[in-house]
Amino acid sequence: MSDGDYVAAKDEGEWRLPPGLRKALPFYARRAWVSFGQPIPLFEHLHKTFGKIAHYRFMGTLIVFVNDPEWIQEILVNQAPSFIKERTLKRMKILLGEGLITSDDPIHMRQRRIAAPAFHRQRIAGYAGQIVESAAATRDSWTDGEEFDVAEAMMQLSLRIVARTLFDTEVTAEVLSVADEVDTIMGLYNFLVAFPKLESVLHWPIPGVVKFRRARARLNVIVERMIASRRALSREDLESRGDLLSELVAARDEAASEGPGEGMTDEQLRDEMLTIFLAGYETVANALSWTWYLLSQNPEAVGRLRWRIIRG
Ligand code: HEM
Numbered sequence: 001m002s003d004g005d006y007v008a009a010k011d012e013g014e015w016r017l018p019p020g021l022r023k024a025l026p027f028y029a030r031r032a033w034v035s036f037g038q039p040i041p042l043f044e045h046l047h048k049t050f051g052k053i054a055h056y057r058f059m060g061t062l063i064v065f066v067n068d069p070e071w072i073q074e075i076l077v078n079q080a081p082s083f084i085k086e087r088t089l090k091r092m093k094i095l096l097g098e099g100l101i102t103s104d105d106p107i108h109m110r111q112r113r114i115a116a117p118a119f120h121r122q123r124i125a126g127y128a129g130q131i132v133e134s135a136a137a138t139r140d141s142w143t144d145g146e147e148f149d150v151a152e153a154m155m156q157l158s159l160r161i162v163a164r165t166l167f168d169t170e171v172t173a174e175v176l177s178v179a180d181e182v183d184t185i186m187g188l189y190n191f192l193v194a195f196p197k198l199e200s201v202l203h204w205p206i207p208g209v210v211k212f213r214r215a216r217a218r219l220n221v222i223v224e225r226m227i228a229s230r231r232a233l234s235r236e237d238l239e240s241r242g243d244l245l246s247e248l249v250a251a252r253d254e255a256a257s258e259g260p261g262e263g264m265t266d267e268q269l270r271d272e273m274l275t276i277f278l279a280g281y282e283t284v285a286n287a288l289s290w291t292w293y294l295l296s297q298n299p300e301a302v303g304r305l306r307w308r309i310i311r312g
Pocket residue numbers: 089100101112275276279280281283284287
């Protein structure tokens with residue numbers, strides 16, 4: 001990269017910008033580090049060139065890239081109220097509505113309050129037995145020396161865990177359909193995020209949009225059926241069931257100023273279930289797949305991991 005490609009830190013109106021790319025991203029389209037739908041080479045390039053923080057522009061938006069754990073903690077935790085969620089996340093409202101990932105305060109705060117008991121330390125510990133059982137069953141299904149696709153195996157494992165802990169079910173045809181539809185939509189994610197003014201053309205017969213609409217409609221039917229089946233249960237049955245969906249159906253906003261004891265509407269439940277499914281399924285599978293890969297590259301770490309497992 002030549003010096004002419006980048007600018008030093010500067011004031012721009014009321015903002016102080018970190019150093020960054022002089023021109024908008026498409027201008028660098030021929031560089032090896034710019035490739036549509038593949039952000040990692042760009043991030044690596046920015047980190048190598050500018051260090052912990054850099055700016056660039058894409059589709060008229062100024063983006064500040066931060067790559068430092070302490071600064072990220074500052075943004076996400078210490079000074080979180082000074083920040084709102086960004087455009088690409090908000091775009092997912094077309095699927096996730098006002099779920100925890102896409103909503104801002106005050107809705108976000110209220111949903112956090114209602115959902116909190118379902119994520120309490122003891123509740124999570126309660127899922128541990130099911131998680132270990134699923135992991136052991138996966139391990140026992142492998143034979144020594146067998147070759148298989150680890151990423152695929154981790155997807156199946158995390159789906160099994162999500163099905164049990166979220167919906168109290170095995171990987172039924174219904175759960176597989178949820179995973180399929182979510183996969184279809186995530187496959188369209190880059191297209192959906194990059195599409196200008198998508199929200200206003202959602203009903204148009206554009207192929208990718210039609211595909212999204214159909215997948216979303218099928219998902220809604222399945223998740224709404226699951227919610228209705230929980231609504232039909234007595235409070236006692238809901239509480240004894242122990243899966244996350246039952247927890248959320250039973251949850252009440254005890255601290256709400258607009259009247260204590262309010263629960264979630266069917267729409268909110270749908271948004272949160274899809275959010276948690278999306279947040280907790282592919283992320284875990286990918287993290288596990290990369291963990292195995294990195295362990296395979298690092299025998300010394302495998303030794304330390306074994307040692308910890310043996311010592312408990
Ligand atoms: C290795 C696995 C995981 C990774 C890497 C991961 C990563 C993240 C990240 C980066 C965010 C912040 C998104 C943003 O606001 O910009 C987030 C939020 C969230 N994640 Fe995860 N996650 C993982 C596992 C899970 C699991 C297992 C669940 C639930 C079963 C989950 C549920 C959520 C929820 C509900 C939020 C929104 C929280 C809020 O804003 O109140 N995640 N996750």
